[in-house]
Every structure is written in C-alpha cells, then in structure tokens.
Amino acid sequence: MKTINNVVCSFCGCLCDDIEVNIENNKIVNVKNACSLGLSKFLNYNKHRILKPRIRKSKEFVNVSLEEAINECVKILSNANYPIIYGWSNTSNEALRVGIEIAELIGGVIDNTTSVCHGPTIIGVQDIGESTSTLGQIKNRADLIIYWGSNPLHAHPRHLSRYTALSKGRFIKTRKERKVVVVDVRKTATANIADVFIQIKPNSDYELLTALRYAVNNGEIEQDEVAGVPVEKIEELAEMMVSCKFGALMFGLGLTMSPGKHRNIEAAIALVTDLNKYTKFVILPMRGHYNVTGANNVTCWITGYPFAVDFSKGYPYYNPGETTIADIIARGECDAALIVASDPISHLPIESARKLSKIPIVTIDPHETPTTRVSRVVIPSSYVGIECEGTAYRMDGVPLRLKKIVDPPDGIISDEEILKMILSKLKGD
C-alpha cells in the first residue's frame, strides 16, 4: 500500500491541502483529514464514469475513437456562427488557458459558472474594489468572523476548522478568542455554533447592510427595526465590528443571489471600507466549485475580463446580462456549445436549459450528467487532482498544485490534452 501526503482535495473552494490518501493496486482505499464531501469524492469518483468517446448517430449514442470524436467536435465548432464555450470551475487553469485560445480562434463566447453564482460579487468588486486577505491571515489574526448568507458547515465543512472559528492561528489560538456571527434568513447549522445569530427577513440584505453602515458611522437609526432585525441588535453588531482587532466578513450565495445582487455586494464592500477607518476588516466570497476562482483569474489575465467574454467581434468584449451564456441561450443566439467539466442542463434556468438541449453540444466530462445525455458528442476525461495534475486557485486566490495520485482508466486523458487536440485540429496543424 502506498501513502500520499499533502494531497489537495478538489471538491470545494477550500482546496484543503493536507489530505492523506492510501492507494492499493491503483485504487484509493483510505482517506484521512477530508470532510464527508471530500471523502465521498475520493472514494466514489469512479462511479458513473464514461469510458469511451461517443457520438449521437440517428438519436442513439455510438462509441467512437477519440480521434473521431475530436473531428466531430471540430466540425461542429467550425460550422457554428456563434458558439459558446462554458464550464471551467471543475478543471485546471491549464485546461482553461487552451479553452480561451479556442474561443478566440472560433470567435465564440467563453463563460464560466461564475455567471450563475458569484457573478454579482465580481461585478461589485469591479465597481468599488475590495479589502481582502488570504485565509491564512484570517486564521492567524481574525477575532471577529461573520458568515453572511452562507452555511459553511454544510457547503465547506472544513472552512471553520482550517481557517476561521475553530482553527488555531499564530496570534489567535482558541475559539474563545474569536467571536462568530451568522447573518441568515434561517437558523442554519453554522448559526447553531455562532455567538450571535441575526435572522434577517428574506431579500432585505441591502437594507441591513445600509443600516449597519449608518450605525458604524455613528448615525442614529430612527426605526425600531430594519430588515426584521431590532435596532439594538444592529447597534450591537456595529459595535462588535468597530471594536474588533481584525474582522472578516465572508458571504455566500444568500447575499449574491438575493434581490439587489451586485448592489448587495457593493453595500457589503462599502461597509468593510467604512470599518477600515476604525479597525482592520476584510471581505471574502465563499466560492463553491474548487476552481471557480481560478476560472475568473485565468480568464482575467488572458482577456482582461473574469467571465462572459465574447470574441465574436474579433476582440474580447464583456457585458454581463448580454454576454453571459444563460442570456445568450435564452435569446436563442448560439448555435453550438462546448461544455467542459460542468452540467448546465441541471443548473441553468429551465427555459435556457431547454433551448441549450436543442443545439449541438460537445461535452468533455469524466462522468454521466444530464448534459452528457443531451449532447451530440461526449468525450470522457480524467479527474484533475486524482488522475492528472493541474493548478487551481483556492477561494482566497492562492494557487495550489493538484497531484495525480492514481492512473486514469485506459485511453482516458485530461481536459487539457483533449482541448489541445481540438485546438490543433481547428488550427489545421
């Protein structure tokens, strides 16, 4: 039996890099340090695998060679007038680099899952900037942790023990030295272990953030309550924020996807900016898929924009709401799709999913999904961080190298290699 240490878990944006994996006969037989989500990925990644490339011929799927699948993909992309290329949050930065080159070459739109999750966060940050930090700084120094619209005990189970409330930092060593506040519409598992839980009326985050800004700046709120929260509680939270030594506000989709969207994020960032007049305060989004932060970073360093980049004019053009794929599909404008490591048929709005299923789709994915089932071409790939290497960005923007710990099934290669073959054929090499 072989033991591999310091494996990075490629499940959620925490990218825990202390996983110990035991391998026997090219099989993962034991995993230490992972949470239940990470453990399940390491032990079950091989279920529902696609092991052969396939093409839909007269409504039925037929297994084909990799070369035939690549040729069909190239034919679909070359014949399209306005193709979309989508996914990327569950693959490596290296794969995405090739994907962006393909999008530019074919004059398509490249978008990542940010456009249906933390897109408003990115827009808010672009509008007014942000005071941020690494998770390491939060672990070592933060004495006030606020989770807003986020339930990390369920979505990022080791976030608290590795980086925040339950972690042992260099300067802040115990749970008693940190205060934890949860702001949410319901009492979540994380709220149960918080020192203060603030239950907010659904869809009124902007109001509460604005009231907090007012209180932090010594304003007197002339109401009994705001957003369902009594004014005394708002003032108490404002006082906790102002008087901490290092505060961290971490927010999830409960803030980005409630009405107000990027305005909510702007209000949260403005609150953190105000707090920096009095103390040290940072803000961080809780990113879900393990490399959605990488998808934004890589797209940004290559094109200048973090998602929804349209190359159809011959140069990168970005206008969320216009160039985001859910909108392009809803308007019926795209005529082919290349999907990499994502399942848009499951997560797009139903109308967009229905329209997407009507155009030729090429999907590169290790396992069966509703998207592979409606695709014209399916090319199986290996799992980054298990069967092949790659780089990913943790939710705080720290890049980590993911290891290969077992061999992929025969004939299965990485997303990056598949995309390089597609690019090379498109270029006519």
Ligand code: SF4
């Ligand atoms: S918290 Fe996330 S990255 Fe860490 S072990 Fe769990 S699923 Fe994996």
